[in-house]
Amino acid sequence: MLCGPARVVNNQMRLRILQHGLRLVLACLMLSASPAIADTPGPSGAIIETIRHGALDLKARHVRPPGTGLDTIILVHDALGGFESTLIAELQTALAKDGLSTLAINLSLGVSARMTAFECNERHLHRYEDALEEIDAWADWLLGEGLGPVALVGHGRGGAQVAWYLAKTAGKRVNAAILLAPSGWTPRSADLEYRARYTNGIAALLTRIASFKPDDYIDNVPFLHCGSVVATRASINSYYGVEPKRDAPTVLANVKTPVLALLPDPLSDNDDVTKRLSAIKNQFVSVRSIPGSDTQFSSYALPIVVKAIEAYLQSLRPSRK
Numbered sequence: 001m002l003c004g005p006a007r008v009v010n011n012q013m014r015l016r017i018l019q020h021g022l023r024l025v026l027a028c029l030m031l032s033a034s035p036a037i038a039d040t041p042g043p044s045g046a047i048i049e050t051i052r053h054g055a056l057d058l059k060a061r062h063v064r065p066p067g068t069g070l071d072t073i074i075l076v077h078d079a080l081g082g083f084e085s086t087l088i089a090e091l092q093t094a095l096a097k098d099g100l101s102t103l104a105i106n107l108s109l110g111v112s113a114r115m116t117a118f119e120c121n122e123r124h125l126h127r128y129e130d131a132l133e134e135i136d137a138w139a140d141w142l143l144g145e146g147l148g149p150v151a152l153v154g155h156g157r158g159g160a161q162v163a164w165y166l167a168k169t170a171g172k173r174v175n176a177a178i179l180l181a182p183s184g185w186t187p188r189s190a191d192l193e194y195r196a197r198y199t200n201g202i203a204a205l206l207t208r209i210a211s212f213k214p215d216d217y218i219d220n221v222p223f224l225h226c227g228s229v230v231a232t233r234a235s236i237n238s239y240y241g242v243e244p245k246r247d248a249p250t251v252l253a254n255v256k257t258p259v260l261a262l263l264p265d266p267l268s269d270n271d272d273v274t275k276r277l278s279a280i281k282n283q284f285v286s287v288r289s290i291p292g293s294d295t296q297f298s299s300y301a302l303p304i305v306v307k308a309i310e311a312y313l314q315s316l317r318p319s320r321k
Contacts (some may be wrong), residue, residue, distance in 0.1 A: 001150060020033045042084060043093040044103070049103070050113070057113040059083075060105040060138060063096045072147045072311075074138055074174075075104040076131070078156030080118040080224065081249055082106045086153055087180070087296055094306045101147070105138050107131050107158075120226035123217060127238035131161040132168055139173035152177040156295065159183065162250040163255070167245065171257030176316050178309050179261045181295040182248035184273035190240070197223040202240050209233045249276035252285050260312045262305055264297070265289035286312070 042061055048059045061083045063086030064072075073095065077088050083104035090253040092102045109118045110126040118126075139150050152174050154162030166177055194202050199224075209218055221236060223229040244250045252259060263274045278287050288308060293301035 013294055024075045042089050043096040043183060044193050046092075046094075048115075049141075051137060051141050052278075053108070054135060054288055055112070056108045056110075058105070058108055058134055058137065059113055059115055060103050061092065062103050064091055064101045065096050065099050068099050068101045070147050071101060071151070071313075072142050073100060073102045073151045073153055073313075074135065074142070076135060076152065076154040076158035076162055077104070077107065078158050080109065082114070082117055085117075086298075087302075090302055091153070091306065095301060095309070098306065098310060100310065101136060103142065105134070107134055110302060120229055124229050124231035124235045125215075125217075128157075128161070128243075129164070129238060131158070132165045135162065135165050136173065143173060149175040151175055153180065153309065154178075154182065155180040157183045159261075160185075160246060162244045163248045163251045163259070166255045166257045167251040171255070176256065176258045176313060177260075178312060179248065179259060179307065180297060181264050182261060182273065182277075183246075184248050184276065185244070185246040186272075187242065189272055194222075194240070197225075204238060205236065207275065209236055233252055249273060249280060252277070253280055253282055255282065256284055258316055260308070261285065261287045262297075262308055263287065263289045264293045264295050 013068050026269045043063050045065070046061045046063045050056050051060075067128060075088050075092060076081070077083060081088070083089065083092070083106055087103050092104050095102050106114050108114050108126070108130070110124070110130070111118065111122070121167060135152070139152075142148055142150050150173060151166075154160070154177065158233045159179035162177050163182060166174070171177075191202050194200075194205070205222070209221075212218055212233040214237075215232055217230050217232055218236070219230050220228050221231050223231050223236065224239065224286065248261075252261070261277050265274075274289070277285075280287070290301050290304050290308075293304075297305050
């Protein structure tokens with residue numbers, strides 16, 4: 001027969017085992033509910049902001065380290081990702097550690113209150129140029145809250161969308177932009193990329209959808225990196241129709257807002273864009289390569305990118321006499 005104290009210890013052990021089991025269950029539930037784009041956790045102290053834009057709620061992760069000024073950097077993600085994609089999350093964390101305030105936005109991609117990655121099996125009604133209006137909405141909100149000046153950082157397609165935004169608005173709401181491996185577009189490069197992925201060229205795609213109305217959904221469309229999707233004709237046209245403003249080097253040739261383009265080195269799939277960006281003759285545009293980096297600026301390249309962003313923004317501040 002067990003004595004009293006031993007029975008108490010045994011009960012305590014059962015309680016600890018039960019508590020541990022409950023923690024495991026809760027952890028599993030949390031993991032199963034995690035956003036699909038949660039590659040990297042965001043910085044501590046972040047809050048989720050929401051603004052209304054037309055019929056959509058837009059979401060962003062806002063980080064303001066203690067003691068920072070009013071300046072805010074808007075971070076714009078690549079492709080169909082979001083603020084929890086690896087580069088954006090790591091960049092926001094690193095900038096916060098150095099005392100910089102950031103607002104990492106989720107482009108809606110036509111989905112109200114989007115918090116997770118846009119999955120390929122969802123219906124695509126978003127347009128490439130929707131990003132311009134949403135970037136402007138966030139910049140306007142920040143300035144309305146007294147949280148400016150505003151700078152922009154865009155990655156990949158997000159960088160090209162930032163470039164187009166600057167050209168369209170003449171930098172009315174922002175003081176500067178940093179583009180991380182911004183994407184480009186030429187008819188030839190776009191068609192070669194599409195053929196490499198899907199065999200048929202873009203001309204065949206555009207011919208196929210020509211008889212549809214802009215808001216009609218079309219099945220089984222090879223689209224972006226997704227393979228086969230359901231998308232509207234307007235959405236397909238916005239990404240694959242002829243539009244030179246989707247090309248970062250083209251629009252940056254005439255911007256009048258200070259821009260720093262940080263490029264991968266050695267050249268990779270971004271080599272054509274890199275060469276054309278490097279050839280731009282515009283006093284407002286600076287170009288710098290990050291040795292040994294890829295288009296994701298992973299590993300050791302991230303601290304170099306962070307320091308480059310900070311140094312560039314600091315160089316634009318009025319000197320104190």
